[in-house]
Amino acid sequence: MMRSAKLYQYQLPMDSGVILRTQRLVNREGWIVELQDGDRTGYGEIAPLPEFSQETAEQAGEQAKALLTQWVAGEALALDNALPSVAFGLSMAELELQGGLPQAGNYTVAPLCAGDPDDLVIALNNMPGEKVAKIKVGMYEAVRDGMVANMFIDSIAGIRLRLDANRQWTPLKAQQFAKYVKPENRGGIAFLEEPCQTPADSLAFAQETGINIAWDETVRDEGFEVKAEPGVVAIVIKPTLVGSVQRCMELVKQAHEQGLTAVISSSMETSLGLNQLARFAEWQTPGVIPGLDTMQLFLSQLETPWPQCELPLKTLAELDVAWSK
Ligand SMILES: O=C(O)CCC(=O)c1ccccc1C(=O)O
Ligand SMILES: [Mg+2]
Structure with missing residues (x-):
């Protein structure tokens, strides 16, 4: 055998x-x-x-x-x-x-902020090259989220923010958020993942506010098809939740054909799986910073070390x- x-x-x-x-x-x-x-x-x-x-x-x-x-x-x-x-x-x-x-991986992470925004400002100031950060929104008041976004865009030149609301907002809450992001700052938001509870509300939000959105949960919805729509700029692919490498590659290809960015992202795999995702991202989505800043959530690595992780x-x-x- x-x-x-x-x-x-x-x-x-x-x-x-x-x-x-x-x-x-x-x-x-x-x-x-x-x-x-x-x-x-x-x-x-x-x-x-x-x-x-x-x-x-x-x-x-x-x-x-x-x-x-x-x-x-x-x-x-x-x-x-x-x-x-x-x-x-x-x-x-x-x-x-x-x-x-x-073998080559993209180990540049988009630093993830789920807590104190000041910690993220420090991380960003130490980040070489393109400054991309990810902030979870929708957990506190929408108005606070809007002010946090403004603060980052005002204080870090060239920042490209990725915000993630994980379908937390009603259309009204999403509007309250948008109202607090100064119009001239909206371009500093690379995208906002899944602002509203339904894809239709999220699309309407993007078109009304000029804030670009990305699909994450929607990618895993029954019958999802990758298509270019006004206000949609990216799809987030979490392979552990999506399926085979071949299925993920098909989604990446369809996204590129439609002019969308594909972002490979973690589902909190261990350092072994995370390393493979970094290699997969470098191969399939070159030049796009993946969403892999989840090693910090662990207390131990497994088998394959993650760069700079102690x-x-x-x-x-x-x-x-x-x-x-
Ligand atoms: O996508 C990223 O940048 C990091 C990973 C992440 O946010 C995440 C990880 C596991 C489960 C859900 C999420 C999420 O997108 O909210
Ligand atoms: Mg998400």
């Missing part, structure tokens, strides 16, 4: 402040798949994100074992109907095994092999 496969199970502690929608994420849990074919090896991460993925880690693990059993028997990986996290992890492992994922590194050898064939 040329082929073999392993599933490692991991559980990594998170920083105490990590809240996903309604719940605190104490530990990040998931699987690392190792594929072997002769002397070639490939890794992938399967890590459903609570509150965002439909599947649980347990369900993903069961499906991965079934698909890996077929693969080890010499069949192709059947990913068309697989759970998104499973399709992503297995396809990435296969791509790496085949030598198809280029967190302790756990190796795969320290993990339980939960399954192998």
Whole structure:
């Protein structure tokens, strides 16, 4: 037998402040798949994100074992109907095994601010080249969000802000936000992800305010098609939530054909998965800063170090092999 496969199970502690929608994420849990074919090896991460993925880690693990059993028997990986996290992890492992994922990565992150804006100003002043930052909005008063956006645009020359409302606003709240962003500052917002509860309201908001928007949640909605519409400039692709590497590449291609920016973004993968996303982003979306500033939410790295990250590194050898064939 040329082929073999392993599933490692991991559980990594998170920083105490990590809240996903309604719940605190104490530990990040998931699987690392190792594929072997002769002397070639490939890794992938399967890590459903609570509150965002439909599947649980347990369900993903069961499906991965079934698909890996077929693969080890010499069949192709059947990913068309697989759970998104499973399709992503297995396809990435296969791509790496085949030598198809280029080594070079884009490790320039868009610093993420979910807390004190002053911390972000310091990070930005230390950032070489294009200054891109991501700020979560929609958690406090819309008026405060508008003032924070103004503050950044007024105080950091050339800043390109990415704001993310995660569908928190009613049309009225979104209007209140826009009212506080000075008209001459609206161009400093590269895009605002998903301002409103429905895509239709978000589109109307973009067209009324001249603030560009991006789709994130909408990309994962049933029947989504990439299309150029007034006010829409980008789509955010979170592979763990979207599916296979091939599906992500198709979305990137469609976005580019429509003149939209595609932004590869994290679903809080460990440093192993995050490194692969940085490589995938450099390969598929060259010149676009990916949304990968999530290492800071962990208390430990896994196997592959993330550049400049000082967190302790756990190796795969320290993990339980939960399954192998
Ligand atoms: O997209 C990014 O820049 C970072 C990742 C991020 O924001 C995120 C990560 C996991 C789940 C949801 C989100 C989100 O877009 O709100
Ligand atoms: Mg988002």
